[in-house]
Amino acid sequence: MxxxxxxxxxxxxVLLSRxxxxxxxxxxxxxxxxxxxxxxxxxxxRNELGNLPDLVKEFSKIDxxxxxxxxxxxxxxxxxxxxxxxxxxSDHRVxxxxxxxxxxxxxxxxxxxxxxxxxxxxxxADCSFSKVWVKEMVTPFSDPKVQFVAGPVIxxxxxxxxxxxxxxxxxxxLLLTQYFFSQKRPLMCSGAxxxxxxxxxxxVQGYDQNRQHLSGDDEFLLKKISAHFGGQSCVYLxxxxxxxxxxxxxxxxxxxxxxIRWAGKWKVHRDLVHALSAFFSFLIQVxxxxxxxxxxxxxxxxxxxxxxxxxxxxxxxxxxxxxxxGFELDFSLIDFLKTGIIHPIYVIFVGLxxxxxxxxxxxxxx
Numbered sequence: 001m002x003x004x005x006x007x008x009x010x011x012x013x014v015l016l017s018r019x020x021x022x023x024x025x026x027x028x029x030x031x032x033x034x035x036x037x038x039x040x041x042x043x044x045x046r047n048e049l050g051n052l053p054d055l056v057k058e059f060s061k062i063d064x065x066x067x068x069x070x071x072x073x074x075x076x077x078x079x080x081x082x083x084x085x086x087x088x089x090s091d092h093r094v095x096x097x098x099x100x101x102x103x104x105x106x107x108x109x110x111x112x113x114x115x116x117x118x119x120x121x122x123x124x125a126d127c128s129f130s131k132v133w134v135k136e137m138v139t140p141f142s143d144p145k146v147q148f149v150a151g152p153v154i155x156x157x158x159x160x161x162x163x164x165x166x167x168x169x170x171x172x173x174l175l176l177t178q179y180f181f182s183q184k185r186p187l188m189c190s191g192a193x194x195x196x197x198x199x200x201x202x203x204v205q206g207y208d209q210n211r212q213h214l215s216g217d218d219e220f221l222l223k224k225i226s227a228h229f230g231g232q233s234c235v236y237l238x239x240x241x242x243x244x245x246x247x248x249x250x251x252x253x254x255x256x257x258x259x260i261r262w263a264g265k266w267k268v269h270r271d272l273v274h275a276l277s278a279f280f281s282f283l284i285q286v287x288x289x290x291x292x293x294x295x296x297x298x299x300x301x302x303x304x305x306x307x308x309x310x311x312x313x314x315x316x317x318x319x320x321x322x323x324x325x326g327f328e329l330d331f332s333l334i335d336f337l338k339t340g341i342i343h344p345i346y347v348i349f350v351g352l353x354x355x356x357x358x359x360x361x362x363x364x365x366x
Contacts, residue, residue, distance in 0.1 A: 002304050005291060009308040012284075016319040019175050022182045023322055027239050038066045039138055039195075040115035041123065044099070044107035046074040048125035051247070052083055055125050059094070064134040069094045071125075072111040074104060104191075105207040105217050112198060112206075121195040122218075126247045128156070136241040137195045147200040147233040148225045150177070150189035150218075151242035154327060155249075161338060164331060166248045166255065168339045171323040176277075178238050184231030185273060191218035193244040196225065204228045240327055256346075260353035282351040285344035288312065313340040 048055075059069060071094065073081040081098060088094040097114060099107035112120060119138055123129070130136075133151075140146045154170040157163035173188075180187035204224040210216060226234050249255035263278065294305040317336040324331060 038117040040117045045125040049078040051126040072107040074107040124192045151193040153190040171320040181236035263354035285347040288344040
């Protein structure tokens with residue numbers, strides 16, 4: 001067992017180094033058209049009254065003249081629709097719609113039908129953006145081969161460890177996202193920060209065949225566009241200017257529920273790479289939890305236990321720290337130590353929950 005864990009730790013360090021190599025340090029130069037294309041920012045919402053005042057302020061920040069905004073209510077029960085209707089009743093740039101269907105996907109499709117632009121930019125009601133976010137997300141579409149652009153998302157707040165834990169976890173998600181995009185086999189993205197051509201959405205028949213699933217409006221569409229147009233048609237922009245901030249989960253149970261909802265999509269993707277990546281991610285954490293058995297192997301086992309965990313935490317700090325610094329975030333060794341200990345157990349809970357397939361989202365259960 002000692003030999004296994006020494007070899008395993010070496011392989012883990014190599015794996016993180018390989019992933020780190022694919023993280024872009026510098027933004028590649030892109031051709032910027034002098035004519036800014038018309039863009040529709042599409043945001044479905046359900047019971048977001050507490051977030052809407054901040055969202056209204058975010059809209060006023062965005063610097064993009066050819067922007068139209070469509071907000072689609074997915075049967076809110078907290079007065080969200082009435083609040084927005086009153087707030088934007090005289091703003092010709094913003095349309096407030098009520099979805100006749102049920103669920104986020106049907107709300108997006110309803111809003112997309114009402115959009116008169118070719119480029120559709122999507123986000124969520126609890127997000128915040130930079131002044132240049134829209135411009136940065138649409139720039140790659142100057143290449144006619146590009147059909148889909150995804151950007152990074154990370155939670156805000158560093159007041160206490162639980163918030164910092166979520167940001168460190170986000171960095172691992174962003175790292176894996178960038179790796180698979182770089183391999184022209186995009187695996188995942190976030191519906192809080194993506195843009196696509198309306199014609200591409202229509203070409204792959206939108207959410208047909210997966211509309212019944214509560215989650216997956218982002219990844220199902222990514223996979224369909226990638227399969228139809230080729231991996232090179234999908235671009236990931238892991239840069240500060242493209243970053244969208246989302247609000248952190250307020251409790252561990254809500255975080256678990258959210259991650260179980262995300263992870264549960266592996267069963268319906270019907271993609272071998274996706275299934276293997278989910279299984280391998282789970283297996284890695286099981287192996288790390290299994291290091292506790294080293295403590296029963298005498299003094300050398302104890303020494304090995306502390307050695308492999310020290311290497312694990314330092315390697316994760318080096319790799320995830322590289323991602324976080326790109327977004328002007330920095331964390332202490334203690335934060336990475338605590339995250340490194342908690343994260344394997346947390347991932348195992350998420351994995352088991354995903355297999356069970358039960359979660360609650362926006363008052364709806366799966």
